[in-house]
Amino acid sequence: MTAEGGSLKYKRLLVKLSGEALMGKAGYGLDTSVVDRLATELAEARAAGCALSVVVGGGNIFRGLQGAAKGMDRATADYMGMLATVMNALALQSALEAAKAPARVLSAIPMPTVCEPYVRHRALYHIERERIVIFAAGTGNPFFTTDTAATLRAIEMGCDAVAKATQVDGVYSSDPKKDPNATRFDTLTYSEVLARDLRVMDGAAIALARDNHLPVIVFSIDGPGNLINVVRGSARATVIHD
Structure with missing residues (x-):
C-alpha cells in the first residue's frame, strides 16, 4: 500500500456490494470477469491508501424474502x-x-473450516495490517438485511462512511430506468430518505447510520474507476448525511 492516504476524503471505508452486482448481465450466479473487475477497483483504492472493508449480498444466488414469499419459513x-x-x-x-x-x-x-468467524477485534487487526476485510453472513440474524449489516460493520470498524454500490449514479425520486422524469439528488438527509420512502437502504440501516452520524454514499459500480473517485470525494454520487 502506498502512503497517498492524505489525498483521500475517506481514509477508512466500507463498501456494500449486492449479489446482483457480482452476476453482471447474467441472470444468476457469478460473472468471474465482473468479480475480477470489482476486485481490481478495490485493490486500486487500497493501494491509494484507503483502509477497506466490504459487505457482500447474496441475491445472485438466493434471496430470503423471495424464498419466504414462496411459502418457506422466513x-x-x-x-x-x-x-x-x-x-x-x-x-x-x-x-x-x-x-x-x-x-x-x-x-x-461460524464456519472455521471455510473462513474466520466474525470478531470485531480480529477484523480491526486485519484492517490495521492493510488487508481488505470481507464481512459475510450479514449480521448472523434473520430478518436483517445486508444493508443493515453493512451499516453496523462500518460503525464497528470506525469507518468514515459506507459506500453502497448500485447500478445508478445516486439516489433518484423514482426508478430512473422506468421514469424519465425522475429527479436525482446530490445530497439528502437521513430524515428526507425516510420521509420520502426512497428505499435506497432499508429503514433500519438508515436509522442506524443517522444515530451514529455515518455518511452513506450511493454510487454506480458500473463505471470503471468510480470507487477510487468515491474515496477521493470526486465521484458522481448521492451523499446522505445529517
Whole structure:
C-alpha cells in the first residue's frame, strides 16, 4: 500500500456490494470477469491508501424474502441467503488475492473450516495490517438485511462512511430506468430518505447510520474507476448525511 492516504476524503471505508452486482448481465450466479473487475477497483483504492472493508449480498444466488414469499419459513430462507453471501465473499477474496490485495473473509455464522468467524477485534487487526476485510453472513440474524449489516460493520470498524454500490449514479425520486422524469439528488438527509420512502437502504440501516452520524454514499459500480473517485470525494454520487 502506498502512503497517498492524505489525498483521500475517506481514509477508512466500507463498501456494500449486492449479489446482483457480482452476476453482471447474467441472470444468476457469478460473472468471474465482473468479480475480477470489482476486485481490481478495490485493490486500486487500497493501494491509494484507503483502509477497506466490504459487505457482500447474496441475491445472485438466493434471496430470503423471495424464498419466504414462496411459502418457506422466513428465518430459514434468511439463513440460506446468509450462506449465499459466504460463497460470494470467498469468490471476491480469491479475486482480490489474484489482484495482489490481501483479503480475509469473516463470517457472522461460524464456519472455521471455510473462513474466520466474525470478531470485531480480529477484523480491526486485519484492517490495521492493510488487508481488505470481507464481512459475510450479514449480521448472523434473520430478518436483517445486508444493508443493515453493512451499516453496523462500518460503525464497528470506525469507518468514515459506507459506500453502497448500485447500478445508478445516486439516489433518484423514482426508478430512473422506468421514469424519465425522475429527479436525482446530490445530497439528502437521513430524515428526507425516510420521509420520502426512497428505499435506497432499508429503514433500519438508515436509522442506524443517522444515530451514529455515518455518511452513506450511493454510487454506480458500473463505471470503471468510480470507487477510487468515491474515496477521493470526486465521484458522481448521492451523499446522505445529517
